[in-house]
Amino acid sequence: MSVFSRVQSMAATILVNPNRGLLSNAVPNRNFLFLQCPTFRPFSLSSSPIPSDVCQVTHATKNDMDVLLKGISDRSLVEQIKHILDMANRASLRREVLHTDFLTPPILNEAMAALKKLADVNAIPNGGYLEAERCRLSVGHPEVLRTDPDTVAALSITGNFGYQPPTHGDFLGSILGTGIAREKLGDILLQGEKGAQVLIVPELVDYMISSLDKVGKVPVSCTLIPLEELEYEPPSTKTLKTVESSLRVDAIASAGFKISRSKFSDLISKGDVRINWNTVTKNGATLRTGDMVSVSGSGRLKIGEIITTKKGKYAVELIRYL
Structure with missing residues (x-):
């Protein structure tokens, strides 16, 4: 294995191994009942003729990586896209499905563009609802990644907010104050006096329910809800x-x-x-x-x-x- 390959593999391991993430090794995996909410159709190029700018994952080289990263306008995103591409490489080779944390729109946009150049990878973004900005990305070989995986859970945060409904920053600050990392959170949907609905990685649902007791000075309670109960209002x-x-x-x-x-x-x-x-x-x-x-x-x-x-x-x- 080349030095480049070893570095790439190490970087990808840091990104995708949940045990390296904040709090994830303190919270056991559990099964939750929530409905799927597909947001995008998966894509696969494996059944189509492979043009010159499409790389076979199983034979990826440094030159292939250069092809995949060509055209990224924001160079500050290159390392993060490399991590995702290496994750896709590993998922395809091992015939497994791997998931990122929640990605910002610029990273998701660039990652999707690069992944489309791979001949044997499916990629499915999911943010919990159709117009979500922050999404998780699932990658895997087309033979194993055929449907939208359950990678997002939704929580309802309620409290007595009648006098002064909290802002997006109030909810975000309170959640981060519990020790949950930002990349483990998706969108926060404000509901005025009712509170807010929050998208989160499923493995941190129990932790957040037990840890978040206040937003600002207002006592709150968190409840797991199906994704179909999200109340999203298009922006004005x-x-x-x-x-x-x-x-x-x-x-x-x-x-x-x-x-x-x-x-x-x-x-x-x-x-x-x-x-x-x-x-x-x-x-x-x-x-x-x-x-x-x-x-x-x-x-x-x-x-x-x-x-x-x-x-x-x-x-x-x-x-x-x-």
Whole structure:
């Protein structure tokens, strides 16, 4: 085994071995009754002709890894994607299914793109509900990973929040205060006075039920609920239109976020702007219908219908998430 392979294997072991994770070795595995909630269809390229940029997992080399990682726009994510690819390699070779912790949208997006280049791997993201942002990723050989695995559990956190409903940060801070690591948690769905619903890895359900007794100063109780009882409300949006001479991100998005074009360019320079969860590095990046632009601290903007006017300009529909 090459030095590269040994390093990759060690890194993957650290990522996927639950006994290395915070608290996971203190909480025994248990079986919980909760319903499956498939969020994506699995993909497999094993039955299709293999193009030149698709790698056979069983013969992965350093050059293959370079091919798989080609095109990742945010270089800070490379090591994490390498870990996931190595996990996929091990899962395929051993005919087993392995799961990541909850991944952020940028990591999930890049990992899915890289995994599609593998010829004998299925990959299924699951965040507990259809539009979840933070998802776990299950990988395995197509012969063993055929259906969505149960990798996510849901908890309802209730308390007397009638006077001042807690924020997302209040719930997150209280949960992390019990010692549970952030990567073991998925989305937190606020329910106003009722409290919140939280997605979590199943093996930490009992620990959280016994450990989380307050959010802020309000006593709370945690209850395991089926995924089908999640109460997700789509975010509020506002639709507006702009007419621009180009589809450059600095032109379109600055209009959508209602900030000056020069200030938006500064945000790009600082790495605060993403298109489809990928960091933007150039003002001249162009947008298409369906693209999602996010700006740190300012929210998200979806690009709707684009129509070319008689004068050769672009009338763009913008959907701003409030």
